[in-house]
Amino acid sequence: MERDELGAWLRLLLTPGLGPVSVRRLLAAFGSPQAVLSQSAAALRQVVNARQAQALNGGDEAALDGWRELLVKSWDWLHAPDALEQRAIVALGEPGYPAALLHMEDPPLMLHLMGRLEGLHEGRLWTGPLAERRCLAVVGSRNPTPQGALNAQQFARSLGEAGLVIVSGLALGVDGAAHEGALSESDVHANPARAATVAVVGTGLDQVYPKRHAALARRIAAQGVIVSEYPLGTPPLSENFPRRNRLIAALSCATLVVEAAPQSGSLITARLALELGKEVLAIPGSIHNPQSRGCHALIRQGAKLVESAQDVLEELPAWAGVAAAAASMPNRDDASETTEATETPEAMDEALDPSEPHERLLAALGADPVSLDALQARTGWPTAQLQAKLMALELNGEVARLPGGLLQRLLRA
Template sequence: MERDELAAWLRLSLTPQVGSGTARRLLAAFGLPQNIFAQSHGALLAVAAPAQAQALLAEPPGLAAQVEATARWLAQARAERTLLTLADAAYPAALLQTEDPPLMLYLAGRRDQVSRADGWPRAIAMVGSRNATPQGLDNARQFARAFAQQGWTVVSGLALGVDGASHEGALDGAAAGALATIAVVGTGLDRVYPRQHLELARRIAAQGLLVSEYPLGTPPLQPNFPKRNRIIAALSQGTLVVEAALQSGSLITARQAAEQGKEVFAIPGSIHSPQARGCHALIRQGAKLVETAQDVLEELVPQPTSRAAVSGARGERPAQEAGDDPVLESMGHDPVTLDALVARTGMPPPALQARLLELELQGQVGRLPGGLFQRVGSA
């Protein structure tokens, strides 16, 4: 992209009072952004409101600095970074069909994998709670690994909890050279949020793709995160909600996926877990209840799929690990207090605490807030 073209697209996206809907009408009327800014006030009034037409005549504050920063960011890694506009052939076709496609998409990572309009991979969105239970994190990793092993790209939002676990599972399961995962973020791509995921973002850039609609320098503003969820839904053939409270932003992604005509899936959980109530609500509203990655793949691609590749998607432990451990058997699969386990097992508290620590270190038990413990993995 030439610098004057870049400047025109950035100017259109940064002009105050001109939203993406007005911008698309202007593009439809006048063509490329350079043509829009060559129009008279009267011509602009035929498409935009008076205040919007007036705003288009003035250069937005900070435009020159944004153009310089963006041009420098692109030049630093030309092979890995690019900007896609609505006019680009490689802009994802599914996103074009939504009500509010972004004017521009910033990409970093394996952009060679999406260099054509039909180059965007078949993908599954995975979303869920930032405060996931150990079982939820395990489910996210296992399902994502299974999807990646079957050649699907996992799309998520790089948030803490289920998002991060989903990206990790996909990175672990993808074949060499495959586009393992796409992270759609709510900041500029020159920032990583949360900071705890800096190393994960680097791994994604090496084996997947980071995507943002926000200009460089955009901080983690709260309204940006629900808004970016429409992109997560659009880039995917279906959306799987792993864990979600009733007020979770993951339900926004699920709703947007349904509005786009995409399949919505949900993993059920304990009736006592707040993090399962959002999934249960989705299932009552028509989302498909799934227990394995195979359940999802059979809906999206109704053909035989290797059971071996998805056998770990329920979080099963090998038979020798599951065993008949009395503590695990007494726990069941709902969160439980130490006092309740003492009553169920008859073990002295010190011995029980020692065994729980062993099981926690083995990854078979998770420690929850409020002094609760929960078994990780299914029987």
């Protein structure tokens, strides 16, 4: 995009009182931002109201100063000599604009991108590894249980191995775990055409939110793509995040919800995916976990219940080829088998070799969160002995401590 064209787009988008619907009407009528800005007030009033036409035809000086400052900032960002990643700004209708977003009622008028953008200007970015049919949204709670975070990471890693691109929102919790899982299987040198993950964010690309994900964002920019519809300098405003969810849903062929409370923003993404005719899948969880209730509600409403990465692939006919390649993936452990063997110490002794105390303790933990008192009743071990074994399992990443003094076994997906 040339500087003059970028300036015209920014001038149009920053005009006070002019929303996306009005901008699209103007573009449909006159063809380009430059053409819109060259129209007389009388011509503009044929498309928008008098106040909007006046703002476009002249506007107050403060608004014009803001547009000029943003143009300088955006141009400098695009051509920063010390940038470690590729950067681009693409407008609606340009070759690098993702075709999947054109099916939305309100596609973004402009996108900022940074990361692995090879082929963007030839229109190949969104027809290759980042095409809609190869992308899966993985979303969920910002405050997942340890098991939920582990599920997100392991599903993303396994699906990444199958060749899918993981799309999420860079938020805390499930989003971050999904990005991490996808990145863990990315090999830039072995497969330079593949982007591991796409992060759709609700701020300008000159900042990272949450700040603790700054290192993760750098890794995504090195091995994937970060996308925003917001101009540089846009802070993390609460209203922007539900809007960015529609882009996550639109860029993906399906949406996988890992954990979600009943009012979770992840359910917004799932609803938007359904409205776009996309598949919605959900991972079930414990009936005692509030973070599972959103997933259970989705399943009751018709979302596909999945327990393994292979389940995800088999639900999407367009991915039959990669599903076959992933057929050897291990399934998620069947928690119900161990749960049935944990009612009493005697029952566990019959099912498990008592010479393997760690296995016996894992069986006693089961799949649901459990208190120390209940665990002691199940095992019959003294408190000191039980605590020592739990610490060993914690250090090995097999057990996590939850708020309220509860413990939970971390099951491998």
